[in-house]
Amino acid sequence: MTFANKLHFGRVSSYIIIGPFLIFSVHCVLIHAYTSTNNGAAVDEMRVPNSPKSVAIIGAGAAGLATARVFARATEGTDCVIRVFEKHEKKDNRDRGSSNGKDDERIFGIGGVWHYEGSPPMSSNQKKNKPMYKYLRTNLPREIMGFRERPWGNVKRNDWRVEDSLMPSFGDPDDYSYPTHEEVHSYLSDYARHFNLTQKISFGCEIKSLQIVNQDDEWSPIRLEWSCTENESCSHEEGVFNIVCVANGHYAKPAPLTIIAKDDQSPAFKGTIMYAVEYDDPQAFEGKVVLCVGARASGSDLAREISQYASAVYLSDSTLDPLLGDDIPRSHGNVTVMPRTEVVTDEYIKFNGSSKESIVKGIDTIILCNGYDYDFPFINDGSMLGDDWSCVTGERRVAPLYEQLWHARYPSLAFVGLPHSVLPFPLFELQAEAIAAQFGLLPTLDNRMKAAIKDANGGGPNVPGRVQDTHFLGGFQWDYCRKMSCLAGNYDDRMEGYLSLNKAIYDHAGKERKSMFPGASDFYRKTRYERDDNLNSFGVVYSDVALEETNIIAND
Helix, strand or coil: CCCCCCCEEEECCHHHHHHHHHHHHHHHHHHHHHHHHCCCCCHHHCCCCCCCCEEEEECCCHHHHHHHHHHHHHCCCCCCEEEEEECCCCEECCCEECCCCCEECCEECECHHHCCCCCCCHHHCCCCCCCCCCCCECCCCHHHHCECCECECCEECECCCCCCCECCCECCCCCCCCCEHHHHHHHHHHHHHHCCCHHHEEECEEEEEEEECCCCCCCCCEEEEEEECCCHHHCEEEEEECEEEECCCCCCEECCCCCCCCCCCCCCCCCEEEEHHHCCCHHHHCCCEEEEECCCHHHHHHHHHHHCCCCEEEEECCCCCCECCCCCCCEECCEEEECCEEEECCCEEEECECCHHHEEECCCEEEECCCEECCCCCCCHHHCCCCCCEECCCCCCEECEECCCEECCCCCEEECCCCECCCHHHHHHHHHHHHHHCCCCCCCHHHHHHHHHHHHHHCCCCCCCCHHHCCECHHHHHHHHHHHHHHHCCCCHHHHHHHHHHHHHHHHHHHHHHCCCCCCCCHHHHCEEEEECCCCEEEEEECCCCCCCCCCCCCC
């Protein structure tokens, strides 16, 4: 069904705005009082908010760029040095023609995972090691993906710095709301240019080590060592910084899977086993029978793409009930959704259950879509982070962290962007603002450590929890964003309206996405939204998805 030229508005009602605003305004006051009077010093000796002399940011992806912009704004007029370390070399394609005949304004070297490089040549014997693939289109609309200071898409938002002025919005308002990876990269390149961030980036510089300078000082400076490829005259350097923000992403190291492993730990299967990070072009699976293990966003999208060329695709979802008795798995076209993968042999693959349908023969390719581990190759025993530092393969947990952001023992070290299942860019921005505002503050070491231990052992917000869900937020992300805003000192009715509108559009987009059969056609990506922050409302300009209700209301 198509709702062409039909517009449905949703508005976050005033009582929905005012309720959380009043609650979190009180919460902000409590946070301010707590960080001001409980930082382990007498009031007259207490640290006061001050501008750092030097800030290092590891990575020039979305999180790194947002952090650089926030610190540039927060330290304006001071002599603070902000340096972003990016291991990729810079290549500005602004004046080169793109394949669609338009100028390609992307800056190759920034953008992190959004810097798509394609697959290595077959002759190189190298494997693709970045998760971006040829035909990827986001599963979040650009109207909520953009940073607050640089709206993206069909957005109306007043510029609070200029009276009666709208913030310029990036992109064609008539385009689909779900951008391609090239369009995301273009947005990030524009963001970097708009705020003059490229001059702060050291391209071709890879961090090799990180070390706390003074273990007796909880706000100790941090020493970094790096190697450079951009400039042969600086092959190896080191420097000391007041704040180090790690923003190197978490989509580089595929998480291991116990039932299926890569390095000959499952020798019985003689077909191809690959990680999702190695995937690029669905045409490579022409005529094959493929199993995608993991049915979240990437697994479902890969199954959908591959099904256009493969003979059959199976999508293994560990959350499904076992196949019992005469149970038959759900299917759509040549995509079949199966429960958890349990046994892999060269003759068959056994899924959870006792039904005859739980055994499938003829699968020749397995793609592991079970997520990624956090990885910080520059942190080791020499980093002096204390015996309680933990980042174990398979756990997907970084500890000890205060508020999933600061190293609890040494908060001059922060990790931007660890929470997952979130609206990433706005969350990065709020985390960075909290880091800038809380330099030299935060609660006492004892209180930070207690909170960090509780978080690390809590298994995430769901009950019962799992260690792998420590950094999962999902629907809990909005209160987390409010808390970051409180710590940043910028929580007010405008911020509440912004977050509530993000949530409303996020929920609507999620409902459209989840109404689709996993791995089937992705009609929801043709939806076009319009957003008006000044009226605190949004509209669906066009949608191919028929939802039950026609009125879009933002419910808390």
